[in-house]
Amino acid sequence: MSQELVNQTTSGMRPYPMEELGRIKANLIKEGRPVYDFGTGDPLIPTWAPIREAILNAIPVISQYPSVRGVEPLRDAQWTYLNNRFNIQKTPDIGLIPAQGTKEAIFNIGLCLIGRGGKKHLVYPDPGYPVYRASALYSGGIPYPVRLTAENNMRIEPWKLPVEIQQNTAAIWINHPHNPTGATVSYDYWKELIAWCHKTDTILLSDDCYADIYDTTFDLSPTTDLAKDKRPLTPLQISSDRVIAFMSLSKRSGMTGYRTGMIAGDARIINSIVQARANFGVGSPNFIQAGSTVAWADESHVAERRKIFSHRLKLAFPTLQKLGLTDKIPEAAFYFWCKIPDSFKGNDVKFILALADEGIISSPSSWLSEGMTGFFRLAMVPDDEATVAAMEILTRFVKKHS
Numbered sequence: 001m002s003q004e005l006v007n008q009t010t011s012g013m014r015p016y017p018m019e020e021l022g023r024i025k026a027n028l029i030k031e032g033r034p035v036y037d038f039g040t041g042d043p044l045i046p047t048w049a050p051i052r053e054a055i056l057n058a059i060p061v062i063s064q065y066p067s068v069r070g071v072e073p074l075r076d077a078q079w080t081y082l083n084n085r086f087n088i089q090k091t092p093d094i095g096l097i098p099a100q101g102t103k104e105a106i107f108n109i110g111l112c113l114i115g116r117g118g119k120k121h122l123v124y125p126d127p128g129y130p131v132y133r134a135s136a137l138y139s140g141g142i143p144y145p146v147r148l149t150a151e152n153n154m155r156i157e158p159w160k161l162p163v164e165i166q167q168n169t170a171a172i173w174i175n176h177p178h179n180p181t182g183a184t185v186s187y188d189y190w191k192e193l194i195a196w197c198h199k200t201d202t203i204l205l206s207d208d209c210y211a212d213i214y215d216t217t218f219d220l221s222p223t224t225d226l227a228k229d230k231r232p233l234t235p236l237q238i239s240s241d242r243v244i245a246f247m248s249l250s251k252r253s254g255m256t257g258y259r260t261g262m263i264a265g266d267a268r269i270i271n272s273i274v275q276a277r278a279n280f281g282v283g284s285p286n287f288i289q290a291g292s293t294v295a296w297a298d299e300s301h302v303a304e305r306r307k308i309f310s311h312r313l314k315l316a317f318p319t320l321q322k323l324g325l326t327d328k329i330p331e332a333a334f335y336f337w338c339k340i341p342d343s344f345k346g347n348d349v350k351f352i353l354a355l356a357d358e359g360i361i362s363s364p365s366s367w368l369s370e371g372m373t374g375f376f377r378l379a380m381v382p383d384d385e386a387t388v389a390a391m392e393i394l395t396r397f398v399k400k401h402s
């Protein structure tokens with residue numbers, strides 16, 4: 001009889017970083033100590049009231065299964081968003097489907113793409129969102145992390161990968177604005193990347209989770225010239241051929257707990273994955289779709305959220321800069337990617353555990369990557385008061401250990 005009760009992919013999974021951080025936080029709370037949680041990227045800002053009202057009003061007396069395709073008003077609102085935000089028109093070349101948050105969609109897409117044309121590699125950024133790797137492993141694919149460094153401007157240059165990897169890559173994950181570093185890329189980069197995907201027949205999977213969280217000043221000069229638009233782009237603005245974008249309402253609209261997002265892109269692929277997804281059993285409940293309809297169609301509440309994040313980044317930056325932990329405010333997303341103080345000799349886990357002992361939760365690069373040490377991430381999710389208090393604690397902590 002087999003002693004393996006679960007398969008090796010499952011037994012070999014590393015603890016999910018956010019679960020680990022949750023345990024550290026729970027211990028601090030149990031000891032009755034103040035906690036400043038900069039660990040998980042789950043912003044503590046109330047969800048816009050009209051979204052919540054739409055959800056409450058849509059709770060049905062009789063509950064029925066949601067469809068995989070999504071209700072028509074939601075689909076219309078998603079098209080409105082693509083048009084308003086990215087100037088993407090509704091054409092037969094582009095398809096879209098709602099997702100129950102992008103996490104499941106990011107995981108499940110591997111099941112649909114790995115093995116296409118005999119290609120088994122899934123290329124993705126490292127450090128990065130851990131689900132890319134999990135998706136490759138559970139789909140029977142070969143994970144191919146590409147380390148982002150200052151030398152490659154914190155972006156994957158797939159044209160520099162070994163030729164056999166370029167030929168055997170089923171799909172490539174790109175995530176800009178990037179979690180955890182906040183790195184952004186230019187129009188020229190997207191063009192070059194898309195050309196490479198077309199040349200090598202690779203599906204471009206763009207994780208656009210943070211596309212709407214950017215420096216507030218970028219809104220001031222609206223332009224349809226993609227080369228001049230300072231707001232993050234989605235590659236779908238350039239081509240839909242072999243391009244799929246994953247867009248989330250989690251950070252844009254503060255709906256992390258509601259589980260809602262969308263997949264948009266090459267209609268040939270979307271049409272096939274609609275059918276596949278009917279088997280996975282996903283699709284947000286209809287009352288969540290009602291709230292999502294309101295969220296996609298409105299930009300004002302997103303502008304308000306951007307202001308809050310920009311303010312928090314500016315509030316914390318002088319301290320982080322003075323302590324030598326970072327030298328710039330990220331242009332997008334709400335993370336600081338900081339260097340571990342020299343006194344900790346690059347040992348990021350030792351650093352974040354010692355800092356957690358002072359009440360500040362953060363994420364070490366080792367847990368957000370495949371072996372990268374020396375950095376930690378601060379998710380600027382606590383409010384202003386907590387941010388100011390945490391910066392004081394951090395200053396005392398770093399000085400004590402220097």
Ligand SMILES: Cc1ncc(COP(=O)(O)O)c(C=O)c1O
Nearest residue numbers: 101102103129179209248250261
């Ligand atoms: C880079 C990135 N992609 C995707 C997600 C998933 O977001 P959701 O499933 O809430 O849409 C996250 C969440 O933190 C993320 O950081």
